[in-house]
Amino acid sequence: MIDFQETIEAIYYELKQSQNKGVVASYIPELSKQNKNSFGIHIQHIDGRTFQIGDWNVPFSIQSISKVLALSKAIAFEDNRIWDRMDVEPSGNPFNHLSLLELEAGIPRNPLINAGAIVVADILVTHLKHPKTDFLNYVRIITNDNSINYNVDVAASEKRTGFKNYAAANLLKSFGNLNNDIEVVLDFYFHQCALEMTCSQLSKAFFLFANKGKCINNVQHISSSHTKRINAIMLTCGFYDEAGEFAFEVGLPGKSGVGGGIVALLPNDFVISTWAPGLNPKGNSLLGMQALEYFTTKTGRSIF
Amino acid sequence: MIDFQETIEAIYYELKQSQNKGVVASYIPELSKQNKNSFGIHIQHIDGRTFQIGDWNVPFSIQSISKVLALSKAIAFEDNRIWDRMDVEPSGNPFNHLSLLELEAGIPRNPLINAGAIVVADILVTHLKHPKTDFLNYVRIITNDNSINYNVDVAASEKRTGFKNYAAANLLKSFGNLNNDIEVVLDFYFHQCALEMTCSQLSKAFFLFANKGKCINNVQHISSSHTKRINAIMLTCGFYDEAGEFAFEVGLPGKSGVGGGIVALLPNDFVISTWAPGLNPKGNSLLGMQALEYFTTKTGRSIF
């Protein structure tokens, strides 16, 4: 059996020297301040062991990765009724593309494109008494870590420049697929995306998806059946128009964010998180994608 | 542990009584002659055991399922060079849709939409001395069954009415992504799709994808790495615009054909094949989709 610690160290030291580290996201001004040389890897095994290297304990903006956590909470509230308001098909398009939304009468292709994630946010705003506080508590509980917080500067920065998200929310509203006030939903959504977590916290937060719905504290938050389905959605829709490529090269369900984070998991085995702020042209962390590809190649771990 | 034989029998007798059995494909005239009440299920475990019920031993036209077998042979010839000529992303569109092909400068979205499968056929025509004979031999070898054959009436029927495939081939040619003569490539392609196999033969043919590239005779035909990638493509692209739904509901890599067949597999575990000619509106076997959904739900087997 291949040693996980040895493997991630080898990957870390090789990729650390890469000339091409991608481009740090600039469309959210606060994110552009990140250091391109940051790089961390963390593994949480479901047997409790952890493996880590580099900047695994530095908090970063998880951005779109938060969509999976929000989805798990929305499913806990509404079960399969949420699929009346969005589909589960890959979009075949970049993450901020509105056209498909419009062509399909206000039903977003899946919950991980922005339009779908805004519908999920709308569901949470409906069910949560204090949406921002309550959602933060949910994340702290499944991660077993009360130090997690929103970065309000990032949330404010995204609000000031989030015209495409306002466009998507207005379009959803025009089709009757947004029940709450646009400002309230987007305020929640911008905070949700502005969650700051370390690689280690991220691995713990996603523990439940590798463990049939039970979090790291052994509490069942969603059913085993819903867990499988969320994993399926991550695999087919988690990497924008690079989802097929990630399934093909890495072979694990996962989710990336423009803050440079990626989390992926092998059911009943482990969760792996990476962080490197430089992105490839498709908007996924360049070193993170490479690290995960090397990891699954070297360890032979894959759902396929 | 749940008993496979008992499970497929329960599913078989329940679905046999369904009022709605879908619509038999009519666009290939020969296929429209199929009996909607046909229904068979077959499982080939990688430990050698088999389980079966109903019309599991009746040959039917495997149609698009053949695309995966052709792909495995093309990869054996050209390795990852084949990805210069097609992509691995889900199409988000029905199986016979040409527009994306055109928008992306002649590069099909993946090898399982018709345009991509025609490029794969072109690769085989380039490499095989006697394409139709040699490909049939390959299928017979991996299945360990010399009785498998083309149905030449189905091939001729498809040739007479295959205008969309002629359109796709001409479009590929206009973009320089078809090296051989259109008539030769499509004659091969129509024969490939007109392969007739039973559920049992299908399970055996796909044995190698559940067994790290080694066929039922224990011969390595493609590498373990290529096997994983083909499984990933089946999962993300195997069911036209219902690929996300299949991953979500069933959670296994698989491929369907308009003849009513579906094959799916759990790596290192088993291959399952179903046949029921009635299709749902998306072009996948109605009873077959339901049978596989019930099977994975009841057995808890899934890659997720």
Place this chain on the structure above:
Amino acid sequence: MIDFQETIEAIYYELKQSQNKGVVASYIPELSKQNKNSFGIHIQHIDGRTFQIGDWNVPFSIQSISKVLALSKAIAFEDNRIWDRMDVEPSGNPFNHLSLLELEAGIPRNPLINAGAIVVADILVTHLKHPKTDFLNYVRIITNDNSINYNVDVAASEKRTGFKNYAAANLLKSFGNLNNDIEVVLDFYFHQCALEMTCSQLSKAFFLFANKGKCINNVQHISSSHTKRINAIMLTCGFYDEAGEFAFEVGLPGKSGVGGGIVALLPNDFVISTWAPGLNPKGNSLLGMQALEYFTTKTGRSIF
């Protein structure tokens, strides 16, 4: 020579009896209160004569017809520089479709689709000191009629439900093609669309487009060359995805609005306005389209 008064009377009395009078627009709640039996026709000849029948003197909401008046003012300010921010090509799509806007990097197809008209509104907000007052004055001056006004209830109604326009404005902003504050631009735009005019006032307002840029008071507001170009844009883009049909059946430059108004003109000859609130499935006045088709057929008047 055919008598204009006799012709419009014959058309009026024939169409008045139509069983099918279309559907009154309901997406702006205020407009849905209109009476489907209203019907008026008015002709303003450039020699000064007028011809009229029915409800030609009843004010109605001119809606998208206002886009042409706004365009003429924007061209007066910026000359051909406005074409850096929008194109002059037919959209081939319904009037509220955003996808093309996005595909072409924030440049609307033409100034008469909503996205283009919002860019025009942005230009006017930049140049006019008191946009709403100053634009109203411009319309009053070219029409020589100080009684023209905005219907503030209609403007407020559209503001409350104008989610698609908010989506378009946000998308334009995201592409850097909107210089002023979204709320300010849309407040102006909703007022502009909420102008109320009679058929008679509409004919007078469009007099300048039939008269080489000189209004009914003989003042030159735009050059003869710009007049021709605006007429060309009306012909190719004035009727959403029915523009080709209108050119084909009627053969005059014109513009329709969802309030049920249509105005069309033959350069150096006459302006004709119709009002009938019931719309056809493409969003153009049903009786108005028929009236204009009959009129040009009976009189033989057409630019072709």
Place this chain on the structure above:
Amino acid sequence: MIDFQETIEAIYYELKQSQNKGVVASYIPELSKQNKNSFGIHIQHIDGRTFQIGDWNVPFSIQSISKVLALSKAIAFEDNRIWDRMDVEPSGNPFNHLSLLELEAGIPRNPLINAGAIVVADILVTHLKHPKTDFLNYVRIITNDNSINYNVDVAASEKRTGFKNYAAANLLKSFGNLNNDIEVVLDFYFHQCALEMTCSQLSKAFFLFANKGKCINNVQHISSSHTKRINAIMLTCGFYDEAGEFAFEVGLPGKSGVGGGIVALLPNDFVISTWAPGLNPKGNSLLGMQALEYFTTKTGRSIF
């Protein structure tokens, strides 16, 4: 009144010196042999006078210009029934784009995109006893010139490389919108496009569209009403995705071909033809477009 001869001479000598003369079409190999310095202008007034300069008497391949002549013959056979098989709306897309065809269930957007012109060719093949001979005779009769002929080398060249047209014809066939054999229809279509005419012959051939349907020999070939409609289609659809631009800059109904020819007309006034083989990026003759723009600006002639 401005002198036509003087005007075209001034334009000719100015444009002759242009550094940028565009790019000669290469996708039909025979056409790539054309000399980029060729340039001719010819005007046929309906009062019988003619004006000409440069290479006005050199035959060239009229290509897509022939679609208008074919359309006039098809309308003569089938009247308005032809509109059951195609629409009259601008496509908003390049001339060889198939996607819209597919989205609209096999109904081409208009008769001047390739897919629509192939349907027109199908109609002529149905009605003409000897399609190629009979259509050639029609062109000779309306032009009053028996020397006009097909260039069979160009037709053969286009047949060898016309994969996009084969794709379009197969797609139409798959939708049931092509009644005759694909090879027969395309053989006719490639010949039709391979007609060779001089500027002078082209002006005479289009005389009937400026003269209410009566050709230069004063014979009525189509009704005045059909003439208007064909002019409307030329205006809205005659220049691919530059139709709006041409209407805007030139303001005359017209049609271009990739051989470098353009013909345009002012009803009841004149027909003007230009030929210059270098094309702009949209596929229309670069010098021809400029010449027509200068001509209508200098003479003030326009339908608007």
